[in-house]
Amino acid sequence: MRYYRRFSGGEYRLLAVEDETAYDLTAVKPRLDSFGDLAAAASISDEGVDRLASELTDTAPVVDVDPAAVSRPVVPEEVWAAGVTYEISEEAREAESGMPKMYLHAYEAERPEIFFKATPSRTVGPGEAIGIRADSTWDVPEPELGIVLYDGSIVGYTIGNDVSSREIEGENPLYLPQAKMYERCCSIGPAIVSADSVDDPHELTMTMEISRNGEVRYEGETSTGNMARTCEELVEFWRDHNTVPELGLLLTGTSLVPDDGFTLRPDDEVRIEIDEIGELSNPVIEV
Missing domain, CATH: 3.90.850.10 (Fumarylacetoacetase-like, C-terminal domain)
Incomplete structure (x- = not known):
């Protein structure tokens, strides 16, 4: 999967793209608004980031990836x-x-x-x-x-x-x-x-x-x-x-x-x- 972080409406949202379809993961899990959050959750549950994201895409709304609203996908320490x-x-x-x-x-x-x-x-x-x-x-x-x-x-x-x-x-x-x-x-x-x-x-x-x-x-x-x-x-x-x-x-x-x-x-x-x-x-x- 490919992951974007979008800033719109005054908040960040984590998007997952699979087969060119983008899903808003933050809409399902509001506290999941960055790739770092996803990686942390995957580490805790001892599974890959894609598998964890796939569990959310079933109920996540489909959205557009607006290039003008895309921010740094990760803010590394x-x-x-x-x-x-x-x-x-x-x-x-x-x-x-x-x-x-x-x-x-x-x-x-x-x-x-x-x-x-x-x-x-x-x-x-x-x-x-x-x-x-x-x-x-x-x-x-x-x-x-x-x-x-x-x-x-x-x-x-x-x-x-x-x-x-x-x-x-x-x-x-x-x-x-x-x-x-x-x-x-x-x-x-x-x-x-x-x-x-x-x-x-x-x-x-x-x-x-x-x-x-x-x-x-x-x-x-x-x-x-x-x-x-x-x-x-x-x-x-x-x-x-x-x-x-x-x-x-x-x-x-x-x-x-x-x-x-x-x-x-x-x-x-x-x-x-x-x-x-x-x-x-x-x-x-x-x-």
Whole structure:
């Protein structure tokens, strides 16, 4: 199943989509208004989120999914991210850095690069503006498959945009937190697809398009099959010797990297699409 969180009439509602039919689960269980609530209930009852949702769709009203009313499908307590998981990402970060060998080592090493990305207040949802730093002149979106975890277990997948300052990170790798974590640095959405609904998260097509003044300035396509590491491996390293949040999100890296001469500008529009999940679209502002 695919899950959306809709905000309308001053309240949030959890929608489950099965065979292109959307059901309002909150209408059946008013306290169930987020995917996190559903994951918690499924964990308590020791059953999958889809099975629990299916028990509610029999009596849930059928509704429309209004893209304009869709918000972040999940508000994770913490967002973490993995880097240099695709060869082209490793090459791009080598090119921007004065210390290129460290990125090649991270790409080839047993231990992946995993870093803290965002708190809930630094994330935005579909249609909301992502931010580029006013003290940076080279800023890019990074479209990524996001792994949704509840109590350390993979329960679903979503789309994430790990907006980054290549200028700040390239100046010195120790500046990575400033290049990665700031206001509106991460978008999430538009939906969560349950883990049971995805046959193989490593066989998903991902596309990104960046428009400026109605003109497409960048478009690219890749597959999660090009990842050098598996989702399970990344999750294992994130959890290892670490207290992970009850509801968390781990981004898995990108291979869609605009040319070196390109930087995001205010009023640009970034559209990211991943098979089975949908399209995440965000305008750009300076922060």
